[in-house]
Amino acid sequence: MGLEVVVDEIKAKGDREAAAIKAAAEAQAKEIVNEANLRANEIRLAAEKDADTQADRIMIREVASANLVVKRDFLNAQKELLDKVYTSAAEEIANLPADVHAKAVRELLKESAKQIKAGVVFTNARDEKAAKEAISGLKTLSGFTFGGITDIAGGVVVQSTDGQLTLDFSYQTFMGEVWETSLKDASEILFG
Structure with a gap:
């Protein structure tokens, strides 16, 4: 019987040690699981935050892109309207x-004579007669000749006889100058 007691004691001690090891292992496993859950939660929160940040960035980019498209379309519409105003003014x-x-041709030729003493005058077909009458009728234009028809909407282009100087008193030139200096004012009037 003495051996059985020793065996039982060893067995009991082994059971206690096994239970202690098992309890320690379970506690360690529970701690590992808790740490893993905490880490998983941290990863999930970080991923959610990152996803929110990415979504915000995408939204900001999309809004900015949409704003650029709207602004470009608005500017194109403004330009189109300004072009129509310019064309309409030219037609008027x-x-x-x-x-x-x-009368405009006559006055422009008088102005030309102040800058060039002798030259060749070019006009469009409509203004040819007026230019020829002014050249033949005004003493200040005695050094001028009619050079022919050129592609302008109106006004005159005068070239000095030596070809060194050309005065562009065409309607397009005047309109271009007025347009450039008045574009800001026109935009403010039209678009506020």
């Missing part, structure tokens, strides 16, 4: 009565 000038164009 072109459709003025013949006597207005004749």
